[in-house]
Amino acid sequence: MKKKESGFRYLERYQEGQHRAVWDELVQLGPAVFDDQLHAEALAVTRAMMRRVRVNIETLIAKLLQCGFVFGYDVRLHEQLVHSLTSPQNRRQYQEMRDWVHEQPPVFLPAKQREEEIAETEQFLAQDPSLAIFVDVGELEQEKRRLQQTTCSIDILEQIVGPVPLAVRAWFEEVEAVNFFGYHPQWSKLVPSFHEMPSWKHIVSDSYLMSSCDPFQICALNEQKIASLKEKYLLNKACSFEFAPDRYFKDYCGGSSTPYTFG
Structure with a gap:
């Protein structure tokens, strides 16, 4: 496929509101988005998209809380x-x-949240250095180094499973972890048709309805997952990254597992 010439303005067009058109064009380019000429801007577009995803997640959480949904x-x-x-x-x-x-x-753990808090703290210190007595500067620097490990983990992941889709990289850089597991105390009244279906007859209370709803959940990219992938890689086993369990394992139910993976 012929690559776009330099000056394609993908990010600028995306920020102007051409979300679907720009994304469709990048998808059509396929592996070319990893070329040096295009990669930086394609990744910038993907990060901008994931920042919108973060806003949407925060909006959904607020609306679910307003209607009485109980997370956790x-x-x-x-x-x-x-x-x-x-x-x-x-x-x-x-x-x-x-x-x-x-x-x-957790319900939501924005990848940038701690980074934003650190930036805010540093801004306060710059405006009023006397506030330093209330801040452990050493701990602050240690936390900044820890945050850098997320990007390093993605780089390690790419070394193991090959090029990671830009959307996956941007997700862990901008959003990271989310978990919509929970229940509504009046689910049966809100959706009475639930209990009219044969497959729901085993359910004894509203709290169990989520077992079959497959809630939105993505696990954080942690050292344990990276270590497991690396071990499989060294043993020449097939590598796949599990970013979310199936609907049953999200609710502590036994049986066979078909997790959401890529690799």
Whole structure:
């Protein structure tokens, strides 16, 4: 496919509102977006897109909270806690579920949030150096170095699985982790047709409806995931990056797993 000449103005056009047209053109270019001539601007467009995604996620969270949606696993843990009082086995299951919950991604963890907080702190210090007595400067510098590791992790990921789609790189740079698991206390009343379907007859409460809804969830790119991929790579095993579990494993349900992956 013939490459665009220099001066294509993709980012400028995208910022002017030509979101779909610009993205379609970049997709049509295929692997050419990784060429030196085009890569920087294609990545800039993708980052701009992911900043819009972040705004949309924040808007959705606010609207869901307004309509009474409850994020998280507290209700499911409470139900498991009630069962735990009946036998040692159920108590072990409750503890296992608690450990599992602690490993799940938060409702939203913007990749740039801590970076923005650090920039704001540094701005305050520049305006009033006397505020330095309230800030651990060493810890601040350490946190800045930690934030740089996200980009390094993506680079390592590319070394293992090959070129990472620009949308994936920009996601972890701008958004990172999200988890819409939860429930609505009046789900049955809002959508009574749920319980008229045969496949829903096993559900005993509204809190279990999310098991079949496959909530929006993407896990953070952490050292454990990178280490697992690297181990497979060194053993010449097929490498794939799991960025989200399937709908059942998102809700601590057993059985076979078909996670969302690329590789």
